[in-house]
Amino acid sequence: MTIDELLSTRVRALRKQRGYTLEVLAQRSGVSRSMISLIERGQTSATAAVLGKLAQALQVPLAALFADERQTRAPQPLARADAQPCWRDPATGYERRQLSPVGFPAPFEMLEVVFPPGQRVAFDNGLRSQALHQQLWLLQGELQLTLGTLSWHLRAGDCLAMVLDQTLVFSNPGREPARYLLVLAAPGSSLPPLPVVFPGEMDD
Template sequence: MNLDTLLAKRIRSLRKSRGYALETLAELSGVSRSMISLIERAETSATATVLGKLADALGVSLASLFSEETAEKAVSPLARSEAQPVWQDPASGYLRRQLSPPGYGTPIELAEVIFMPGQSVTFDNAMRSIVTHQQIWMLAGEMHITVEGQTWQLQPGDCLAMTLGQQIVFHNPTSSSARYLVALSAQPSATGRP
């Protein structure tokens, strides 16, 4: 199954399990009903920004959108390299490899990101329905990450910890790709939406 098909199935399943009509998810996420419909039919590739808004509105982490539902399958603690889904953001071209075993039930999710030169991605999380702690460990290249107005310049070996909030901007200011590991831990917010 390709990743657009996996995302389509996962978003539709999460929306239906919460009893949301397309209009409801559109209102909660700020993503148009027509765009959600196209994504759910795998007729378009959603950008990282759009996926972030949908994940927040559905009350899940962005990383969980890339995991197959595993209720009918045996869950393994091992995610083989060749089976790890890789997704490319159609807007910035960044590549995201989901490293963690799908459905294993650990509170930590890992992903590897390769961020293209000169590109930026902005995540606006105005209404967080889950509290997500994230750490970025730079493996190669350079990234500028702006968290709620403060910019951090990361070099190889640097690690930035943050709690996701209002706005985060990821920017690679160089002419070379950057590579980093993302570790996430998410939990429902005490004041999360229904």
């Protein structure tokens, strides 16, 4: 099964689990009914922005849309490099590789992302029933992140901790791809309260 086939299966399965019709999911997500139908039938490749809207409406992390629940054998603790699922956004060229072993129980998940220069992607996280914790370690290039009213310009080696409870915008203002590691807390993980961030602690 290809990544696009997996995405179509997962969107359809999650929609049915929640008892949503195509019309209801379209209203909740802002994605047209016809587009959702094409995605579920595997007749189009959804962009990162569209997948973000669908995940938001389905009340799941974006990573849940890439979870393959068809496994018949016990999850293994080792994910070989050549077997790690990789997805490419058809709109921006953004590449997302799942590093963590698929289905293996853990309180977090690791992803590697390569973000092309000059590109921008926005994810709306404001309506989630549960805020998600995420940390980003920039390995190469530069990246501009905006979370709600806060903004950071990251350079190679910087690490940013975030709580995904507002609109999150990624953009690459540089001339080379930005490569970064994402660590996402699993839904329901026990985490300490988020400390207060004062404006003076942010980058210009």
